[in-house]
Amino acid sequence: MVNAVDTDDLKQRLKARAHELGFVAVGFAPAKDDPLRGRRLREWLAAGLHGEMAWMENRADVRQGPQSMWPEAQSVIALGMSYAPGVEPMALAAHPEKARISVYAQGRDYHDTVKKALKALARWIVEQVPDTSLKVFVDTAPVMEKPLGEAAGIGWQGKHTNLVSREHGSWLFLGAIYTTLPFVPDDPHEERCGSCNACQAACPTDAFPGPYRLDARRCISYLTIEHKGPIPEEFREALGNRIYGCDDCLAVCPWNKFADTAQRHHDFVPREELVAPDLAQLLTLDDAAFRQKFSGSPIKRIGRNRFVRNCLIAAGNSGEGGLIEPVRRLAVDSDPVIAEAARWALGRLKASP
Structure with missing residues (x-):
């Protein structure tokens, strides 16, 4: 030693x-x-x-x-x-015709x-x-x-x-x-949020019952990535066009003004096709196409069905009449969660002015 x-x-x-x-x-x-x-x-x-x-x-x-x-x-x-x-x-x-993918997954x-x-x-x-x-x-x-x-x-x-x-x-x-090496520890970092509550106020689903405390069940990142069943209806409209994760509470943090893309690891430069993908195209993905498109991406781990479920919620929120046909085709999908989300989205799109 x-x-x-x-x-x-x-x-x-x-x-x-x-x-x-x-x-x-x-x-x-x-x-x-x-x-x-x-x-x-x-x-x-x-x-x-x-x-x-x-x-x-x-x-x-x-x-x-x-x-x-x-x-x-x-x-x-x-x-x-x-x-x-x-x-x-x-x-x-x-x-709304585009899909929002969390920065970390691009x-x-x-x-x-x-x-x-x-x-x-x-x-x-x-x-x-x-x-x-x-x-x-x-x-x-x-x-x-x-x-x-x-x-x-x-x-x-x-x-x-x-x-x-x-x-x-x-x-x-x-x-x-x-x-097992006995390194001399560095000093712990002091908390520097102060009175700022920008992240709490920005959350679309009120997922923070208090500062420093997250209710994952209400978090869009959890709902679009970890949650396996139908997305609860009370949160669907709040998802907007977010189809994988959510950056809102991170994006509004004032400390981000010091973040420099020059320090970003080259592997995390966004793939061009994931920066602002068209919802219409994503709704057409079958399992093979999904796996090919998201090879090497963290998105691949949720699988095609959960991903398309998320895209259908975004489609229902979009008000884009052009999405009715690709959504209609998914209303008879073999996955009941996808089929239900498609019926929900169709109802919203048909009701849109």
């Missing part, structure tokens, strides 16, 4: 290597469990605010802190990779890009200190990346519950490395 002086030097060289690999934010936190964080998680789950995300509940005991998962862990390296948008994320709200699947970089950084660490052990995580394991990012000083968990950075705004993909 290296001593404290060695780890201080290693921290600086590690940060330089992380930047070479595309990370714009790097911080270090102790791996000990945080009882307060664990209690808040249990309260959130007990209130049912996680909706259908059973994976949040199934491993809650492990999720409460690094050492609950891996008792040998001594330090957490928290990392962020920028996906700062080059255009106004809410601009398509005025174009480029390559961040799971692949971030994990590849994390593994490269992990290999580099082992080359420097061969007797160390470590584990890498990016959003697919019971790891609370946002509180760990705050503890490591790379940002703070804002009132919209996402991490906010003074340098990169709300546009960071997060990853973490647990290690």
Whole structure:
């Protein structure tokens, strides 16, 4: 095991290597469990605010802190990779014939890009200190990346519950490395939301019962991505033309004025066909066409049926008479959720002036 002086030097060289690999934010936190964080998680789950995300509940005991998962862990390296948008994320709200796809899903699947970089950084660490052990995580394991990012000083968990950075705004993909190396921790980041409540006010479905608290069951990102059945009618109109995720609470954050697309990882430059796709074209996708179109995209994971369901809700909200025929064809789809959404959309479109 290296001593404290060695780890201080290693921290600086590690940060330089992380930047070479595309990370714009790097911080270090102790791996000990945080009882307060664990209690808040249990309260959130007990209130049912996680909706259908059973994976949040199934491993809650492990999720409460690094050492609950891996008792040998001594330090957490928290990392962020920028996906700062080059255009106004809410601009398509005025174009109902277009489909709005969340900024994070317009480029390559961040799971692949971030994990590849994390593994490269992990290999580099082992080359420097061969007797160390470590584990890498990016959003697919019971790891609370946002509180760990705050503890490591790379940002703070804002009132919209996402991490906010003074340098990169709300546009960071997060990853973490647990290690047996005893790094000297960085100072936790202080909360800097102040009296601002722009993110709370911007939410179309009132998904925030209070600051720093999200009811996933009302969140458009949850409804269009995680929710598997029919979208509750009370939220359909509020979805507007959002077909995959929602950026509203992130987009209005004042700290985004410091975000710079020059810091964005090249894998997250938006694919041209996903910036402002036509709803009419998306409604025609069968399973094979869907898989081909969204190969390498995080959108692929929800499958064609859930995706088309979302497009039908957007079509019903559009008022575009030209969408009646593609919607009508889906009213007899073999998936009952799609067929119901199509009938709903038809009723709305026929009633439009």
